[in-house]
Amino acid sequence: MEDSLSALPDYDNPPVNEVVFGIQFNKLENLKAPHTGILWEKLGRKKYPECKEMPPLPHIIESFDRIPSQSPPITIEEFHHPPLPRLFFINVIQNHLIQVQQNRFHQNWRKLKSDDKYPRYVQLYPKFIKSWELFNSFVSEVNIGTLEPNQYELTYVNHIPRGEGWVNLSDVENVFPEFQCKIDDRFLPEPENISWRRIYRLPNDSGRLHVSLRLV
Incomplete structure (x- = not known):
């Protein structure tokens, strides 16, 4: 990985304000609210002492047989019970968080202070993989299905004042x-x-x- 990155431009102080690694997978129908406490312990409640509930993100698949839309498609789903929220597990200093919902797993680094230094992809990516492996282990241990990824995402947010x-x-x-x-x-x-x-x-x-x- 480092060899492939060595050919890319490198900046002393890039304007990166946030980085999000994400994996979208087929919906875990058996992931229920009671499981979230077990997941929190698995990820480490001391490491991520704060938990927030957020609206779920839409399930979007990139298709190459048509021109992509400028905005996410409007979808209508039938629910027999309220959907499980997207959960934010936030670390002590608030600059790292893990997002989990029934069909997504994301991990964010975010800049909170002007003198915060972007830790670079080569440092953040292994941390994301470790968190994903913990989530995979949790899914297996509580026997709620199998993770079947269908899309991978990498998002950079740059702020140039x-x-x-x-x-x-x-x-x-x-x-x-x-x-x-x-x-x-x-x-x-x-x-x-x-x-x-x-x-x-x-x-x-x-x-x-x-x-x-x-x-x-």
């Missing part, structure tokens, strides 16, 4: 060349806000890259 490479929206292309905002000799002025997205199919249909840009 105004004044660091850009001031006006027309400057954004200086830090993000894919985006262009030409306003010369036009009736319309510079936009007040932007929401921009592109989707790229990776070689050999190995996945998709989703890129979005917005002003916050």
Whole structure:
């Protein structure tokens, strides 16, 4: 893994604000609320002393037989009982968390202070794999099914404050060349806000890259 990463650009202080590793799998119908306490102990309640309930994320599969939508599809599901929430297990200093729902397992690193250093992929990925293995072991021990992954995700959130490479929206292309905002000799002025997205199919249909840009 390190050999393949050595050819990529490396930055002293990248603007990474959050990284999310994720695995989506076929729904574990037998994962119920009583199991979550066992899972919390398995992951380590001392390491992750805080637990929060959040709405579940949608189950989305990348399909290469059609043009992808710019927004998640609208789905209608019939429930005979309330869906199990997505659980956040959060560490002591709040910068690492594990997300679990019936068909997803995610692990986040997030920047909380301006002087927090991004620990890099080569450090975060092994931690994610270790957590995933603990979850796999839990699923086996409580006998609630088999984990069958159907999609893998890696998300980077970069925060570039105004004044660091850009001031006006027309400057954004200086830090993000894919985006262009030409306003010369036009009736319309510079936009007040932007929401921009592109989707790229990776070689050999190995996945998709989703890129979005917005002003916050």
